[in-house]
Amino acid sequence: MIELKHISKVFPTADGDLHALTDVTLTVNDGDVYGIVGMSGAGKSTLVRCINLLERPTGGQVLIDGADLCAMGEKELIRTRRSISMIFQQFNLLMQRTCLKNITFPMEIAGVKGEAARKRALELLDVVGLPDKADAYPAQLSGGQKQRIAIARALASNPKILLCDEATSALDPKTTRDILRLIKDINRRLGITVVVITHEMAVVEEICTHVAILDHGHVMETGTVEEVFSNPKTEAGRRLVYPDRVVIDQLPAANVIRIAFNGGSSYEPLIASLAIDCGVKVNILGADTRNIDGRAFGTMLLGLPADPAEAAKAVAYIKSQPDVTMEEVRDYHG
Amino acid sequence: MGEFIMNILEALFGGGKTTVAQQIAYLQMDLLKDIWETLYSTVLATLFAYVIGLPLGVILVAGERDGVRPLPRPLMQALNIIVNLLRSIPFLILMILVIPLSRVLLGTSVGTVASIIPLVAAAFPFVARLVEGSLRESDRGVLEAAQAMGCTPAQIIFKVMLPEALPSLITGFTTAFITILSYGAMSAAIGGGGLGSLAINNGYQRRMTFILYVAVILLVILVQIFQSLGGWLSARLDRRINRAAKKTRRPRPEKTGIH
Numbered sequence: 001m002i003e004l005k006h007i008s009k010v011f012p013t014a015d016g017d018l019h020a021l022t023d024v025t026l027t028v029n030d031g032d033v034y035g036i037v038g039m040s041g042a043g044k045s046t047l048v049r050c051i052n053l054l055e056r057p058t059g060g061q062v063l064i065d066g067a068d069l070c071a072m073g074e075k076e077l078i079r080t081r082r083s084i085s086m087i088f089q090q091f092n093l094l095m096q097r098t099c100l101k102n103i104t105f106p107m108e109i110a111g112v113k114g115e116a117a118r119k120r121a122l123e124l125l126d127v128v129g130l131p132d133k134a135d136a137y138p139a140q141l142s143g144g145q146k147q148r149i150a151i152a153r154a155l156a157s158n159p160k161i162l163l164c165d166e167a168t169s170a171l172d173p174k175t176t177r178d179i180l181r182l183i184k185d186i187n188r189r190l191g192i193t194v195v196v197i198t199h200e201m202a203v204v205e206e207i208c209t210h211v212a213i214l215d216h217g218h219v220m221e222t223g224t225v226e227e228v229f230s231n232p233k234t235e236a237g238r239r240l241v242y243p244d245r246v247v248i249d250q251l252p253a254a255n256v257i258r259i260a261f262n263g264g265s266s267y268e269p270l271i272a273s274l275a276i277d278c279g280v281k282v283n284i285l286g287a288d289t290r291n292i293d294g295r296a297f298g299t300m301l302l303g304l305p306a307d308p309a310e311a312a313k314a315v316a317y318i319k320s321q322p323d324v325t326m327e328e329v330r331d332y333h334g
Numbered sequence: 335m336g337e338f339i340m341n342i343l344e345a346l347f348g349g350g351k352t353t354v355a356q357q358i359a360y361l362q363m364d365l366l367k368d369i370w371e372t373l374y375s376t377v378l379a380t381l382f383a384y385v386i387g388l389p390l391g392v393i394l395v396a397g398e399r400d401g402v403r404p405l406p407r408p409l410m411q412a413l414n415i416i417v418n419l420l421r422s423i424p425f426l427i428l429m430i431l432v433i434p435l436s437r438v439l440l441g442t443s444v445g446t447v448a449s450i451i452p453l454v455a456a457a458f459p460f461v462a463r464l465v466e467g468s469l470r471e472s473d474r475g476v477l478e479a480a481q482a483m484g485c486t487p488a489q490i491i492f493k494v495m496l497p498e499a500l501p502s503l504i505t506g507f508t509t510a511f512i513t514i515l516s517y518g519a520m521s522a523a524i525g526g527g528g529l530g531s532l533a534i535n536n537g538y539q540r541r542m543t544f545i546l547y548v549a550v551i552l553l554v555i556l557v558q559i560f561q562s563l564g565g566w567l568s569a570r571l572d573r574r575i576n577r578a579a580k581k582t583r584r585p586r587p588e589k590t591g592i593h
Contacts, residue, residue: 078486082483093476096501109486110484139575157484
């Protein structure tokens with residue numbers, strides 16, 4: 001279990017202190033695939049570097065299975081780091097070593113001897129689907145292959161935790177999906193806790209179970225991916241979940257509600273049946289839905305009829321639907 | 335035929351007190367010994383310069399505030415000052431300044447072996463800067479990855495920084511070797527032997543023009559050989575080059591001169 005408690009990180013700069021992280025508190029349970037999302041500059045990379053103390057937090061505690069990393073001496077910290085692996089956007093492979101030697105590297109530094117390390121590395125090459133690349137050098141591989149080698153290297157030390165720092169941001173969409181699938185597979189098969197740093201919501205959708213939204217160094221909201229995606233509670237969350245959403249201020253309706261689909265089959269029949277069953281016509285002002293694990297999530301902004309009786313009928317009908325929640329949009333001003 | 339060539343050579347280089355034929359006779363006696371002295375003094379001086387300069391270069395990078403093993407700032411400042419100081423003294427003057435040191439270490443300040451001491455004194459700060467430059471090229475991301483994997487500072491230095499910078503270190507070594515070779519030629523001034531002494535003492539001072547040219551041409555050939563060898567080895571060992579794709583090696587900026 002990873003517990004971040006009141007983490008803050010301040011970088012002193014020529015123009016005064018830069019507060020990269022402010023009072024960040026998060027808990028990642030064993031076996032989770034935890035996404036930390038935010039725009040560029042939100043502090044994501046700093047935050048993930050605080051988990052293995054590549055960045056030492058200015059304040060707060062980093063607890064891994066209850067042990068505080070910040071309080072550890074150098075030796076103990078080094079030992080703890082060997083159970084926390086990390087993969088990077090730029091792969092960071094050793095360019096002068098073969099793939100096999102890259103994978104044996106973490107074992108080499110931990111004192112695992114030659115033949116055993118070699119055997120394990122060959123197994124891991126199989127796991128990541130590159131059994132024929134043992135003697136190739138990283139320069140001979142494509143980006144996706146390099147990341148696979150990096151993942152194999154990350155697994156070599158039998159870690160409890162895998163940190164992914166924008167691990168797919170340098171890859172094309174198809175390779176991204178393949179790598180994400182591999183990470184998800186590793187999480188399921190080996191039970192390794194995964195922390196994913198990304199600016200792409202699609203990555204979170206694809207593999208994460210939980211998500212935290214980071215904005216300007218603050219955690220804005222946390223929850224399961226379903227919760228946060230179906231109904232983001234903060235402005236930062238909505239900005240990330242619905243990047244192209246219609247700005248409410250511009251909508252020409254008197255009575256606006258937002259309905260959220262929490263994994264029902266589809267949103268279209270609801271509007272159709274509203275018209276057929278109740279005879280109420282609503283105005284679809286904006287919609288953003290997405291498919292997660294085969295279920296529909298998303299929100300829709302509806303303009304209700306001006307007649308209060310009709311509006312109440314519509315609200316009552318929507319409320320009676322399973323897997324749908326509703327809220328009035330109060331910040332609307334026509 | 336042979337006579338014809340000799341006549342041309344006499345016309346070009348003769349006219350002094352010695353004929354070209356006499357100069358050739360002199361070369362037959364001494365040339366191999368001179369080449370040997372040039373090579374062994376250069377090799378030994380380079381070796382000792384690296385014994386001191388390599389660790390110093392590593393410390394200059396690793397000991398920095400954001401290096402893998404930060405060292406106290408006053409120590410780092412002192413090391414930088416020493417390196418800069420030694421590099422700012424012209425070699426001809428440095429040779430004279432280290433005469434007492436040569437006496438203490440070797441009992442003499444004259445001769446080929448004694449000339450190694452000033453060469454090392456001049457070259458090790460240069461080597462330290464070359465090594466520093468090579469190590470600074472290393473990818474910060476890779477160092478970060480090594481740190482994240484739980485490498486100790488020593489493991490990062492010996493298993494990551496130095497091996498990853500190997501091609502660049504070899505290029506630097508070639509530069510250092512050639513620079514030391516050319517500075518070694520100057521050590522004739524304090525009685526060092528070798529091709530430099532041949533060129534200065536015989537070629538220049540005794541006006542044996544033919545010998546002067548032979549010595550210079552041999553030095554040029556030696557430099558060419560070692561530069562090609564170093565370049566070949568560096569490229570050969572650089573695994574960043576994707577040979578299958580036949581990519582050309584990116585050119586490295588050449589550093590020249592101790593000062």
